[in-house]
Amino acid sequence: MKKLVALFLTLALALTGVAALAEEFTVYLITMDLMDQHWVNVDAGAKAAVEELGKEGIKVNYVWDAPTQGKNDAAQIESINNAYANNAQAILLASNGPDTQVATIEQYAKEGVKFIYVDSPANTEAFQTLATDNKAAGQLAGETMLNKLTEMGVAEGNIGIVNVNSSTTSTQLREEGFRAAFEGTKFEILETQYGEGQVAASQTIAENYITQGVVGIFGANEGSTTGTGNAIKESGKDVVGVGFDQSDAILQLVDEGALLATMAQNPYVMGYQGVLSAVSVLQGKEIVGDKNYDTGVTVVDKAHIAENGLLAK
Amino acid sequence: MTDTVKKRNWFQRLFAVRGMGQVITVFFGLIVLCLVFYLINPNFLSQRNVANLLRQIAPYLIIGIGQGYVLITGNIDLSIGSVIGMSTMISATLMTRGMDPWVATLVTMVPCLLTGLLNGFLVSACKLPPFIGTLGTMTIARGVAQLVNGNMNTDAIGRGAEGWRDFLYYGRTLGIYNTFWIALVIWLIFNFLLSRTRTGRHVYAIGSNVEASKLSGVNVNLTTIKAYLISAFCAGVVGLITCAQAGMGAMDAGTGYELFAVAASVIGGISTLGGQGILLGTVMGASVWGAMYNGLSLVGAPVAWRNIVVGIIVVLSVLIDVLVRSGTFNKARIRAMFSKKI
Numbered sequence: 330m331k332k333l334v335a336l337f338l339t340l341a342l343a344l345t346g347v348a349a350l351a352e353e354f355t356v357y358l359i360t361m362d363l364m365d366q367h368w369v370n371v372d373a374g375a376k377a378a379v380e381e382l383g384k385e386g387i388k389v390n391y392v393w394d395a396p397t398q399g400k401n402d403a404a405q406i407e408s409i410n411n412a413y414a415n416n417a418q419a420i421l422l423a424s425n426g427p428d429t430q431v432a433t434i435e436q437y438a439k440e441g442v443k444f445i446y447v448d449s450p451a452n453t454e455a456f457q458t459l460a461t462d463n464k465a466a467g468q469l470a471g472e473t474m475l476n477k478l479t480e481m482g483v484a485e486g487n488i489g490i491v492n493v494n495s496s497t498t499s500t501q502l503r504e505e506g507f508r509a510a511f512e513g514t515k516f517e518i519l520e521t522q523y524g525e526g527q528v529a530a531s532q533t534i535a536e537n538y539i540t541q542g543v544v545g546i547f548g549a550n551e552g553s554t555t556g557t558g559n560a561i562k563e564s565g566k567d568v569v570g571v572g573f574d575q576s577d578a579i580l581q582l583v584d585e586g587a588l589l590a591t592m593a594q595n596p597y598v599m600g601y602q603g604v605l606s607a608v609s610v611l612q613g614k615e616i617v618g619d620k621n622y623d624t625g626v627t628v629v630d631k632a633h634i635a636e637n638g639l640l641a642k
Numbered sequence: 643m644t645d646t647v648k649k650r651n652w653f654q655r656l657f658a659v660r661g662m663g664q665v666i667t668v669f670f671g672l673i674v675l676c677l678v679f680y681l682i683n684p685n686f687l688s689q690r691n692v693a694n695l696l697r698q699i700a701p702y703l704i705i706g707i708g709q710g711y712v713l714i715t716g717n718i719d720l721s722i723g724s725v726i727g728m729s730t731m732i733s734a735t736l737m738t739r740g741m742d743p744w745v746a747t748l749v750t751m752v753p754c755l756l757t758g759l760l761n762g763f764l765v766s767a768c769k770l771p772p773f774i775g776t777l778g779t780m781t782i783a784r785g786v787a788q789l790v791n792g793n794m795n796t797d798a799i800g801r802g803a804e805g806w807r808d809f810l811y812y813g814r815t816l817g818i819y820n821t822f823w824i825a826l827v828i829w830l831i832f833n834f835l836l837s838r839t840r841t842g843r844h845v846y847a848i849g850s851n852v853e854a855s856k857l858s859g860v861n862v863n864l865t866t867i868k869a870y871l872i873s874a875f876c877a878g879v880v881g882l883i884t885c886a887q888a889g890m891g892a893m894d895a896g897t898g899y900e901l902f903a904v905a906a907s908v909i910g911g912i913s914t915l916g917g918q919g920i921l922l923g924t925v926m927g928a929s930v931w932g933a934m935y936n937g938l939s940l941v942g943a944p945v946a947w948r949n950i951v952v953g954i955i956v957v958l959s960v961l962i963d964v965l966v967r968s969g970t971f972n973k974a975r976i977r978a979m980f981s982k983k984i
Contacts, residue, residue, distance in 0.1 A: 363945040397935070397945045402888040403895065407698060411939045414691035415683070428798035429888040432812060496795045496892070525894070 353388040356607050357412040358421045358447070358600065359405065360395040365526075365551050366576040367596050368395065368423070371447055374600030375421065382608055389608060392417075400493075400526060402429040409433050419443040419607035421600070424451035426496040443610045447599040449499045457606050459599045459622040460499070466573075466626040467503035467549075470592050471510025473628055474545050474571045477589050478516075481569075485515035488545040489538030491553040493526040500549040503573060507547050519543065524553055531556025539564045548572035551579065554591055558582030575629060580640050583631055590630040598624045661920040664911030668926040675930065679937035686940050696818055697811075699932035700825035701880045705899055706906030706924040707832050708876030711869040713907050714836075716849040716916025717765055717772035719870060721757060722877040722903050724783035726896025729754050729881020731787040734891025737799040738791075743806035751878050757783050758874025762867030780900070788893050796891040803889070810886035821883055828879065832872060833921040845869055849916030906931050909959045930955070 358375050360368040372393045379391045394412060396404030405425045410433070412420055420437075422444055424430045431453045434444055444455040474488075490507065493500045508518055519538070524531035535546050535557040546561065546568060548554030554572025558579060561570045572579060575593040582588045602624075606616040627633070634640055679686040705722050712719040729750050736746035757779055764775035799807075813820045836842035844865040847855035856862055877896070884895045908914060909930050910923025934955065938948040 392942050394939055394942075395945075397948050398898065401894070401897075402890075402892050403884050406887055407935075408939065410694045410698070411691075411936060414688065414694040414936075415685045415940050416688075416690070426795075426888075426890070429890055429892075431798075432807065432889055436812065494795060496890070 353390075354419070354608055354611050355390045355392070355415070355417050356419045356421070356604060356611075357415075357417040358391070358393045358603070359408050359412060360393070360423045360447075361400050361405065361425050361449075363393075363395045363397065364399075365574075367448075367551055367574050367594065370596035371421075371423070371600035371603075374597035374602075375604045376600075377597075378601045378604035378608075382604070387608060389604065391604070400425060402426060406430060406433050409437070413437050413440075413442060417442060418611055419445065421445050421447045421603040421607060422451070422455075423448040424498075425449075427452045427498045429496075443607060445603050445607055445610075445616075447603045448594075448596070449497065456610050457603075457616045457618070457620055457622060459603050459606075459618075459624055461594045461626055462623045463499045463502035464506040464509075465623075466592050466594070467506025468510045469506075469626065469628065470503070470547060470571045470573065470590075471507040473590050473630075474547065474569050475510055475514065475516075477569050478544060481567075483544050486517070486544035487538075487541065488516050488518045488547065489535070489541075489543045490518065490521040490547045490549065491531045491534050491538075491557050492521050492523050492549040493553060494523045500553075500573075503549050504547075507549075516544070524556060526550050526552035528552050528556045528559070532560045535560035535570075536564070539566055539568055543568060545569040545571070550574055551576055554579055554588070555582070558588040562587035577640075580629070580634055583629060584634055584640055586631065590628050590633075592626045593629045594626055595624040659920070661911055661918060661923060665920065665923045665926055668910055668923065668930065672926060672930050672933065675933055675937065679933070679941060682941045686937055691936070691940065693814075693817070693819060695932060695936050696822040698936055699928050700819075700821040701883055701899075702902055702906050702931050703825045703925060703928035704828055704876045704880050704883075705873075705903040706910070706928045707829060707921060708873030709900070709903035710907045710910075710912050710919065710921055710924045711832070711836065711845060711872045712772075713904070713912050713914055714845050714849045714916060714919060715866055715869045716852070717866065717869070718776065718904070718914070719761060719873045720773065720776040720900050721761060721780040721783055722873060722900035723896040723898055724780045724787065724900075725754050725757050725874055725877035726881040726884060726899055727787035727893060728757070728783045728790075729878045730885040730888075730895040731790050731796065731891040731893060733882055733885045734796040734799055735791045737803050738796050743799075743803045747806075747882055750882065751875070753786065754874050754878030754881070755871060758871040759867060761874065762863075762870035765870070766863035766866035784893075787895075791891065791893075793893070795893055798890050799885070803886075807886040807889060810883050812886075824879070824883070828876065829921065829925065836921055841865065841868060846917055849918070851917075902931060905956045905959075909956065 358372060375391060379389045382389050394408045396408060398404060402425050420442060430451045434451060434453050438444055446455050446458040448460050450458045490504055492504055504521060511518055522534040524534050531553045538546050539560060546557045548557040551574035554574060555578050557570050557572060561568050570588040572588055572591045575591060579591050583591055602618055602622060609617055685691055709719055733746050733750040736749060737743055761776050761779050764770045765772045809820055811821055815823055844860045847860050848862050848865050852862060885891055906927035907924055910927030912919025912923055934952050
């Protein structure tokens with residue numbers, strides 16, 4: 330039976346077309362998980378950069394890895410350990426938390442691994458951070474919601490926030506910016522609820538907010554936003570939903586009017602610029618762009634989707 | 643008669659140990675697995691990755707030992723993952739409030755062991771089905787993990803805990819990460835307890851036949867409680883390692899680990915039906931489990947494939963166990979099958 334197992338493994342691996350060849354540079358991308366569309370777009374950007382570098386004669390052995398069981402601190406540390414064990418020279422990291430990965434990063438940085446943060450930095454020095462200015466983007470989300478509420482003639486009421494957890498820096502900053510947008514208004518922002526970025530859990534939270542009679546709900550990441558949109562759609566109530574990130578499900582919800590808008594980040598740019606910087610550092614040159622690179626956000630509402638044909642594809 | 647005993651060489655003596663057959667089969671399976679990974683990516687057997695791999699296997703081995711004891715008594719412990727979470731959260735919370743890491747370690751083990759005691763009590767004295775009893779404590783322990791720091795993950799445990807973190811996770815002794823040595827010591831102790839002491843024989847006895855062991859004067863309740871205590875102890879230790887690794891407490895730490903522990907045990911030949919298997923098998927099971935996740939990551943297999951491959955291996959292992967026990971793969975029958983052809 331072990332022979333069978335080995336045979337199966339070999340087959341499975343051969344099918345996936347995996348081959349590790351000796352290349353000039355080994356660059357890893359390590360994200361929080363492998364499923365969110367957001368990370369798929371970071372990966373797409375990184376791959377594009379790898380291809381371009383290849384045309385210039387620079388070979389990059391690029392690997393994308395992340396925990397297999399969803400967001401998990403310990404599992405992400407193991408992903409970094411595996412990258413180091415596989416001789417990664419540079420790692421583009423979307424750190425799960427600000428502190429958890431620090432000891433691991435410092436240990437390997439000492440041994441010469443170049444770290445570049447994409448999306449979410451950790452509290453230790455790296456060559457570059459390519460991320461959305463999350464506070465500014467959160468504030469933009471808040472302003473978008475406030476404008477709509479004002480337009481609807483609503484001047485007071487409760488607003489709910491569906492966040493991921495209390496230890497993810499990026500989503501914490503978004504919340505901070507969002508809250509800032511409502512300072513000095515009569516709106517009251519309820520205590521934040523955490524859904525770990527999972528759609529089902531976030532949806533339950535949003536449903537509870539709607540039952541409490543909120544006028545608006547803010548989703549701080551892809552899962553939170555999808556859950557929020559689903560809950561608003563199901564309730565059929567006039568609740569203004571604003572969220573973060575872009576996926577087919579979210580675009581659909583915006584198009585149907587369940588969500589007012591979503592703040593689309595530019596993960597592609599993170600991956601693309603990140604690989605360029607990593608290779609540049611490995612060649613002994615400077616990083617590409619600013620040390621703190623703001624990749625910006627786009628407000629994606631119904632009109633934006635129609636103009637750009639985002640759902641037509 | 644003494645002559646025949648003397649004639650048996652080391653190999654035959656090795657096979658004479660009950661349960662060794664499966665262990666050796668899995669050992670060869672492990673070698674094949676490693677070779678496949680090595681051929682695809684030579685870095686798999688590099689010094690860096692072997693050190694890395696040994697450290698990754700350690701937590702699976704530790705919880706596998708605990709679950710192994712419980713499975714051999716014919717029960718199951720579903721609370722392992724939650725006890726890990728509880729241990730992580732309690733130790734981290736205490737440290738962020740300024741308690742010395744070593745004192746915090748001792749304090750943390752108390753609620754962990756109490757959970758084990760409760761598990762054993764519910765399953766033995768209260769006659770609750772182990773699946774239900776430990777499902778309850780699983781939920782309770784996860785609740786405690788969420789409660790201790792007010793439903794929030796903790797802050798970083800701070801620079802004061804660096805020595806403690808090195809001792810459990812980041813430091814090395816003789817070039818190998820300490821986590822591995824800790825697992826080895828725990829294994830040596832509990833393997834001795836299971837294979838060489840009366841408690842160990844009782845663990846096997848109640849797993850094979852509860853009624854018969856009762857009649858022969860085995861204290862079934864006490865033995866069951868001991869098994870659950872060991873399981874909770876092991877989970878508590880892994881919780882501390884998880885805390886040392888991340889340098890903070892996460893409320894969801896250890897989710898699903900009870901099943902990793904079942905997998906490590908079952909792949910290594912410990913039967914879920916009770917009474918069978920040895921802890922050397924857990925070493926193999928944990929190694930296969932760890933090598934699989936590490937290897938699939940190193941060769942860059944897509945995430946969906948990783949879970950599918952691992953899942954199939956677990957199912958196959960249990961299937962073989964069931965088939966062997968039901969006599970489908972009986973040696974005599976296989977011999978008969980071949981002799982017919984001849």
